[in-house]
Amino acid sequence: MKRPACLSWVLALVAALSPAVLHAAPPAQKAVILATTTSTQDSGLLDELIPLFEKETGYQVKTIAVGSGQAIAMGKRGEADVLLVHSPEAEKALVADGAGLNRRIVMHNDFILVGPPADPAAIARHTAMESFQRIAATKSLFLTRGDNSGTHAQELKLWKAAGITPEGQPWYQQTGQGMGQTLGIAAEKKAYTLSDRGTYLALRKKLGMAILHEGDPSLRNVYHVIEVNPARFPKVNTAGGRAFADFMVSKAVQKRIKEFGIGTYGSPLFFPDAEAP
Numbered sequence: 406m407k408r409p410a411c412l413s414w415v416l417a418l419v420a421a422l423s424p425a426v427l428h429a430a431p432p433a434q435k436a437v438i439l440a441t442t443t444s445t446q447d448s449g450l451l452d453e454l455i456p457l458f459e460k461e462t463g464y465q466v467k468t469i470a471v472g473s474g475q476a477i478a479m480g481k482r483g484e485a486d487v488l489l490v491h492s493p494e495a496e497k498a499l500v501a502d503g504a505g506l507n508r509r510i511v512m513h514n515d516f517i518l519v520g521p522p523a524d525p526a527a528i529a530r531h532t533a534m535e536s537f538q539r540i541a542a543t544k545s546l547f548l549t550r551g552d553n554s555g556t557h558a559q560e561l562k563l564w565k566a567a568g569i570t571p572e573g574q575p576w577y578q579q580t581g582q583g584m585g586q587t588l589g590i591a592a593e594k595k596a597y598t599l600s601d602r603g604t605y606l607a608l609r610k611k612l613g614m615a616i617l618h619e620g621d622p623s624l625r626n627v628y629h630v631i632e633v634n635p636a637r638f639p640k641v642n643t644a645g646g647r648a649f650a651d652f653m654v655s656k657a658v659q660k661r662i663k664e665f666g667i668g669t670y671g672s673p674l675f676f677p678d679a680e681a682p
Contacts, residue, residue, distance in 0.1 A: 437464045437645035440477075440485035442555055443583030445628070446470035448603035448674050450665055457661075458652050464645050470583065472554025480505055480631065483638030486646035488631045489653065491601075492555035496629055504638075505631040511653050512662050512675040513627045516559055518618035519588070519605055520545075520597035528597075533621040537567040544576040546596035550587050551579030555626070560599045563623065588612055601626050603674035606666065627678070630654065654679035 473492035499505040528536035571577035659677035666674035
């Protein structure tokens with residue numbers, strides 16, 4: 406008579422503990438490949454968030470920081486599990502093509518025009534379009550990443566809006582590098598360039614460059630997280646990619662994004678958007 410009662414108690418205990426045990430179980434496929442833009446890496450944001458994600462979930466993230474265009478191309482080929490990028494038109498095309506799923510907004514900062522404090526093209530106090538026109542008119546050295554990144558795509562839009570085709574001009578030079586490296590080269594050559602604010606603030610003390618134009622509505626810089634479609638690419642780590650995407654839009658991480666950079670730079674480097682209407 407006692408054995409059935411004891412067995413029932415054991416089964417009830419197992420049932421109560423099962424969710425916790427399952428949650429604590431290590432993932433079957435631990436490696437998660439994250440393809441992202443250089444700004445999330447150069448700003449130091451991922452250095453803070455990824456260890457937290459790995460500790461909480463048991464996944465191990467392999468970060469590939471390239472331009473958004475290259476990151477999205479990796480997604481198109483199924484060479485990543487999840488993307489964190491900032492090139493809206495290319496992102497929409499990826500999802501429309503069926504290679505990407507669940508595009509969710511994570512955060513934003515903005516683009517800024519930076520250059521030598523002497524400002525030889527006198528772009529300060531002008532609009533973004535006027536600033537690009539003045540750089541071209543004065544033939545002031547401008548460095549472009551030229552890497553099909555989100556920053557490069559935004560820069561090309563601004564040249565087009567200004568009615569200027571800079572390619573082939575001696576004052577328009579391509580670095581082919583990420584944002585941090587491009588800022589370093591621009592500082593060395595006393596050139597203008599377009600940067601995201603986060604990377605600039607993270608490197609500002611080393612650069613000796615000034616923000617010469619900011620605040621234009623056309624300079625808003627929005628980041629989304631996108632899962633790579635396992636129906637298209639069966640080898641994708643579906644659970645890992647989704648876990649990272651969910652992590653980035655969670656309340657706790659959005660709070661960390663809101664606070665990131667304040668203690669070091671006096672202002673946040675990014676602004677969380679996942680809970681925005």
